[in-house]
Amino acid sequence: GNSVTQMEGPVTLSEEAFLTINCTYTATGYPSLFWYVQYPGEGLQLLLKATKADDKGSNKGFEATYRKETTSFHLEKGSVQVSDSAVYFCALRSTQGGSEKLVFGKGTKLTVNP
Amino acid sequence: GAGVSQTPSNKVTEKGKYVELRCDPISGHTALYWYRQSLGQGPEFLIYFQGTGAADDSGLPNDRFFAVRPEGSVSTLKIQRTERGDSAVYLCASSSSGGAVGELFFGEGSRLTVL
Numbered sequence: 001g002n003s004v005t006q007m008e009g010p011v012t013l014s015e016e017a018f019l020t021i022n023c024t025y026t027a028t029g030y031p032s033l034f035w036y037v038q039y040p041g042e043g044l045q046l047l048l049k050a051t052k053a054d055d056k057g058s059n060k061g062f063e064a065t066y067r068k069e070t071t072s073f074h075l076e077k078g079s080v081q082v083s084d085s086a087v088y089f090c091a092l093r094s095t096q097g098g099s100e101k102l103v104f105g106k107g108t109k110l111t112v113n114p
Numbered sequence: 115g116a117g118v119s120q121t122p123s124n125k126v127t128e129k130g131k132y133v134e135l136r137c138d139p140i141s142g143h144t145a146l147y148w149y150r151q152s153l154g155q156g157p158e159f160l161i162y163f164q165g166t167g168a169a170d171d172s173g174l175p176n177d178r179f180f181a182v183r184p185e186g187s188v189s190t191l192k193i194q195r196t197e198r199g200d201s202a203v204y205l206c207a208s209s210s211s212g213g214a215v216g217e218l219f220f221g222e223g224s225r226l227t228v229l
Contacts, residue, residue: 004156036220042222043117043118043205043220043221043222043223044157044205044207044220045219045220046217046218046219049217089156089157091156100145100162100169100170101147101159101162101170101173102147102157102159102207102218103159104149104156104157104158105156106154106155106156107154107155107156
């Protein structure tokens, strides 16, 4: 079945540091890939997405590129801020097999210190 | 409201009791999803509705769990004979479009604690 494996946390960085959170997936067909973010006390919200190979999703300074050859969708940001502290979830969604459910990784907690 | 609304936000119950959790999706969204999130884990799929019908209920863990969406809008997740292992945050999400590309909008969840 479809699955997502992401880098285990927690991750602690200083402000302005470079961030990478690794994500790899297993899926049949051609899934769409997503990063969701959960800020403290808030619901999950979409950060960025990519729907086909070599697409790059970007938002709020975060980027991730859909790499079919390595089945990866790593999240990066060049300079993190304290306000980026949150839990980040990689996810995929595929219509193969007739289901449209979103499958999530376990999440990576990021803490950015001033 | 503008977003997905879930009630109650917190529910504490005793083992063996019956619980209902409600989800009010974004107006006009035809797709509705229920997920369960245990502490330190990612959301785990339970059930997906397209309109009034359950298109995929493969994530429901057993027959104590049931969900309805009778008019294609509000949905209720029902848990019978609750067990301590049912304690989790139950998330609802809705989407305006089907297929693999549509964005899911999540509510803030209903935290269920079974004593």
